[in-house]
Amino acid sequence: MNLITTKYHPDLRIFNTTSSLIYGIGNIGRQDDGLGWAFIDWLTKEKLFSKAETMKHYQLHLEDADLISHKKRVLFIDATKEPDVETFEFVKIDPKLDFTFTSHDISIASILATCKLCFDYIPEVYLLKIKGYEWELKEGLTDKAIENLNISKDIFKNIQKTI
Amino acid sequence: MGKKIIIDPVTRVEGHGKVTVHLDDNNKVIDAKLHVVEFRGFEKFVQGHPYWEAPMLLQRICGICFVSHHLCGAKVLDDMIGVGYSTGKHITVSAEKLRRLGHYAQQLQSHVTAYFYLIVPEMLFGMNAPPEQRNVLGLLEANPEMVKRVVALRKWGQEVIKAVLGKKMHGISSVPGGVNQNLSVEARDRLLNGEEGLISMDEVIDYAQDGLKLFYDFHKKNREEVDSFAEFEALNLSLVDEKGNVDYYHGKMRIVDNDKNIVEEFDYHEYLDFFSEGTEEWSYMKFPFLKRLGREKGSVRVGPLGRLNVTKAYTTPLAQEALERFHHYTKGKSNNKTLHTNWARAIEILHSAELIKELLNDVDLQKDSLILMPPKTDWTGEGIGVVEAPRGTLLHHYKANKEGNITFANLVVATTQNNTVMNRTVRSVADKYLNGNDIITEGMMNAIEVGIRAYDPCLSCATHAVGQMPLVVTIFDANGNKIDEQIKN
Numbered sequence: 001m002n003l004i005t006t007k008y009h010p011d012l013r014i015f016n017t018t019s020s021l022i023y024g025i026g027n028i029g030r031q032d033d034g035l036g037w038a039f040i041d042w043l044t045k046e047k048l049f050s051k052a053e054t055m056k057h058y059q060l061h062l063e064d065a066d067l068i069s070h071k072k073r074v075l076f077i078d079a080t081k082e083p084d085v086e087t088f089e090f091v092k093i094d095p096k097l098d099f100t101f102t103s104h105d106i107s108i109a110s111i112l113a114t115c116k117l118c119f120d121y122i123p124e125v126y127l128l129k130i131k132g133y134e135w136e137l138k139e140g141l142t143d144k145a146i147e148n149l150n151i152s153k154d155i156f157k158n159i160q161k162t163i
Numbered sequence: 164m165g166k167k168i169i170i171d172p173v174t175r176v177e178g179h180g181k182v183t184v185h186l187d188d189n190n191k192v193i194d195a196k197l198h199v200v201e202f203r204g205f206e207k208f209v210q211g212h213p214y215w216e217a218p219m220l221l222q223r224i225c226g227i228c229f230v231s232h233h234l235c236g237a238k239v240l241d242d243m244i245g246v247g248y249s250t251g252k253h254i255t256v257s258a259e260k261l262r263r264l265g266h267y268a269q270q271l272q273s274h275v276t277a278y279f280y281l282i283v284p285e286m287l288f289g290m291n292a293p294p295e296q297r298n299v300l301g302l303l304e305a306n307p308e309m310v311k312r313v314v315a316l317r318k319w320g321q322e323v324i325k326a327v328l329g330k331k332m333h334g335i336s337s338v339p340g341g342v343n344q345n346l347s348v349e350a351r352d353r354l355l356n357g358e359e360g361l362i363s364m365d366e367v368i369d370y371a372q373d374g375l376k377l378f379y380d381f382h383k384k385n386r387e388e389v390d391s392f393a394e395f396e397a398l399n400l401s402l403v404d405e406k407g408n409v410d411y412y413h414g415k416m417r418i419v420d421n422d423k424n425i426v427e428e429f430d431y432h433e434y435l436d437f438f439s440e441g442t443e444e445w446s447y448m449k450f451p452f453l454k455r456l457g458r459e460k461g462s463v464r465v466g467p468l469g470r471l472n473v474t475k476a477y478t479t480p481l482a483q484e485a486l487e488r489f490h491h492y493t494k495g496k497s498n499n500k501t502l503h504t505n506w507a508r509a510i511e512i513l514h515s516a517e518l519i520k521e522l523l524n525d526v527d528l529q530k531d532s533l534i535l536m537p538p539k540t541d542w543t544g545e546g547i548g549v550v551e552a553p554r555g556t557l558l559h560h561y562k563a564n565k566e567g568n569i570t571f572a573n574l575v576v577a578t579t580q581n582n583t584v585m586n587r588t589v590r591s592v593a594d595k596y597l598n599g600n601d602i603i604t605e606g607m608m609n610a611i612e613v614g615i616r617a618y619d620p621c622l623s624c625a626t627h628a629v630g631q632m633p634l635v636v637t638i639f640d641a642n643g644n645k646i647d648e649q650i651k652n
Contacts, residue, residue: 029220062280062299062310063318066360097300110300117307118314 010090010126012049012156019072020052026079027058032132032145035079039130042153049156060106065114073124076108079132079145086131088152093125128152182611184593195593196445197586197615206572214243214563215339217572221559230269230324231552234262234412235559237337238548242432243563244339245541247548248413249432252537257530258341261327263412264522265336266550268323270411271367271515273553274467274508275320277619278374279313282505285616286381290609297609312370315362319354322361323519326350341534348529355523364520368481371513375485378509393501393591393614396421397584398453400463401473402431402551409474411551418453418463419473421497427453431549434558438575450582451575462583465555466618467507472497479517485510501588504617511553552577554619578620588614 015022022043024036037056043049053071057064068074080089095113108127116122130152132145141149185194209220218236241247241254253259280299287305288297296305303310326346328336336342357363362370382389402414416434418427429437441450441458453461463469471490477483489510492498498507522528547560555577562571578585592614 061317061321063314063321066314066318070360097304113300114303114310114314117303118311 010092014073014124015075016049016051017072018051018053020049021068021071021074022049022052022054022077023064023074024054024056024077025058025060026056029139031134031136031138032079032141033135034139034141035130035132035145035149036077038141038149039077039128039152042149043156046157060108060111062106062111062114064111065118068111068123068125069115069119069121071123073126075126075128077128077130080129081132081135082129085129087148088128088130091127091129093127095122182589182615184589184611192590192593195586195590195611197582197589206574209561209572210569212569214561214567214569215240217559217561217569218337219335221572221574228269228273228552228554228557230265230328231550231557232559233328233337234266235548235550235552235557236561237262237339238413238550239546239559239561240339242546242548243543243561245537245543246340246535247546249546250541250543252535254341254535255532257345257527258533258535259412260522260525260527261342261345261533262337264346264519264528265324265327266412267515267518267522268320268327270553271371271512271519272317272320272324273619274512274515275313275316275374277553277616278505278508278512279309279316281616281619282508283309283374283377285613286377286385286505290613312373316367316370319357319362319367323354326354338534340536343533345530345533346523346528351523351528355520364516364523368513368516368520371509371516372481374512375509378506382506389502390500391595392610393588393595393617394499395501395584395587395591396497396499397462397464397587398426398456399469399472399497400465400556400580401470402549402556403428403473406475407473408476408478409470409551413550416549416556417473419497421499423472423495423497427455431558432547434547434549434560434575440575440579446582448582449579451580452583463580464584465577465580466504466553467511468498468501468504469555470551471507471510477514479514479521482510482514482517485513501591501614501617508619554578555580578618581618581620585615585618585620588617 014020022040024038024040026033026036028034028037040054040056044054052075076093082089093108093112095116096107096109097113108125112122112125130145131148132142134142134145181197183194183196184192187193205221209217212220218233218240221232221236238247242249246252246254279302284296284298284302285292288301290297292301299310299313324330329344336344353361355364357366398418398420400416400418401409402411403417404410404414407417415428416431416437417425420426427437437453437455438451439454441452443450450458450462452458453463455461464472471486474486477486489498489503489506492503493500544565545560545562547558549556549558551557556575557577558573558575560571560573561569563569589611592611596610
């Protein structure tokens with residue numbers, strides 16, 4: 001059974017350009033919170049989407065607005081606990097000052113809005129959310145999270161064949 | 164029936180905490196507490212790991228003050244292998260200066276976050292402004308140019324951290340006995356001169372001065388409100404050098420009273436002889452205090468306000484000028500005005516920037532003598548490290564067995580040191596803003612948050628939690644009967 005719940009599925013080939021950034025968010029010391037990093041590690045190891053710049057970080061900071069202001073397209077990858085997401089989900093992000101800011105938690109939409117207000121520029125931004133289950137202080141993804149990671153990898157692998 | 168007001172979560176504070184205010188039948192405050200309900204277990208988690216992993220693991224407590232944890236742990240490891248301060252030996256001059264550079268950059272970064280992101284919006288828009296305006300995103304809409312500068316400052320700080328520690332976050336450069344890389348001339352020049360998309364060192368200092376001016380302007384317009392907000396006496400703690408001035412990386416622990424008389428001064432390796440920790444059933448965060456003075460009189464204030472009350476002078480000109488103005492304001496006595504913590508923080512941003520500039524111009528940072536490797540016979544198996552982290556005095560203490568595996572770890576973080584004064588702040592603010600009122604406004608509720616935020620507490624650090632903990636909210640009436648309880652996972 002196909003469990004993929006893709007609300008939005010961009011043509012992933014657009015991310016294999018030098019003006020693209022693929023950005024994994026998470027903490028590998030917190031079990032499934034490491035999904036974003038695991039995805040980036042896999043892309044790097046397999047040399048997929050090699051034209052794009054890749055990076056990993058624990059959380060977003062306001063200065064990421066400066067970072068994305070130099071890119072045409074950005075794909076963020078993060079773990080999610082959202083009940084509506086069964087395995088993974090793509091969403092396109094629009095700029096929005098959503099007032100949820102703490103220094104440990106700023107949304108991608110707010111980063112994008114900051115980019116617009118500070119640099120008068122809006123890159124095309126997407127988020128790949130991969131479903132995770134456990135966030136305990138422990139290294140290693142859960143088996144179910146690995147399954148979801150592998151399903152999301154397949155999409156990219158198949159696209160890569162067409163590049 | 165008495166009422167209990169719960170502010171939960173305390174927004175814009177790292178970690179999870181809640182405030183409860185107990186009112187009697189006449190809306191008079193009878194008690195107010197800051198509860199910390201997140202529990203972390205890093206001290207347990209690190210046991211069994213090789214000793215050299217501890218600074219890498221423990222810095223993951225926090226995504227904000229990770230360099231402080233990393234360096235504090237590195238100082239412990241120096242002790243353990245026999246080249247730390249407890250042994251009378253010292254790591255090389257270059258290694259210490261490189262660690263200091265990373266440390267000052269971290270302070271700049273962390274203070275910029277706290278000051279510009281969390282506090283300046285409150286100063287500009289006022290405590291009664293709508294919550295959606297009273298944050299950095301409100302600032303962004305009102306003054307994008309200022310936010311652009313803040314972004315530039317933080318980006319520059321991150322570049323210093325990356326150049327020194329090897330990574331923007333959770334770096335690995337400090338190793339037992341020193342550091343594993345120096346600073347190249349190219350990296351130094353880039354930070355000093357800037358480049359396309361990166362501001363220069365002098366611009367950093369200019370922006371820091373502008374930040375301080377924001378406080379002066381705010382203070383001028385709101386002097387009475389700022390000065391009277393949660394003002395109470397407390398002891399002040401800071402690491403100091405031989406002249407009695409703050410040293411963020413190393414020194415003796417000095418505690419001064421309201422007249423700036425020295426109450427205690429000691430080598431931090433003896434902290435257990437001087438400090439004890441109390442506990443309360445309503446908070447996971449402990450309450451440290453000086454044993455000689457007891458729980459009530461022996462608690463201390465740490466962080467920017469505590470440090471500026473302890474230190475007599477700075478070595479850098481612009482920060483020294485600002486410090487003199489700060490000291491003059493309270494006529495040589497300790498400054499007990501909680502919101503002046505933000506003034507102190509703005510001064511420390513400038514001080515950090517000037518210290519970084521001094522170090523970037525120091526040729527020792529390019530030298531290759533970086534690590535001391537003592538013989539195995541020098542192994543002590545135990546170490547204590549203390550640094551002045553952005554939020555205040557931070558202590559790590561580890562012991563390891565003969566195989567080199569950690570058997571004991573104790574962390575006393577700045578937010579824990581400030582636990583008692585934060586609770587006093589909550590009580591003071593509650594008394595002033597809530598007493599006698601039967602309508603609780605957003606501004607009044609926010610006043611309590613403002614008081615807590617002045618300490619920029621990191622509750623995640625302070626409670627060392629492992630995993631997720633439920634939030635339990637319990638309501639008691641004036642007679643102490645539980646009338647409701649909610650559990651939120």
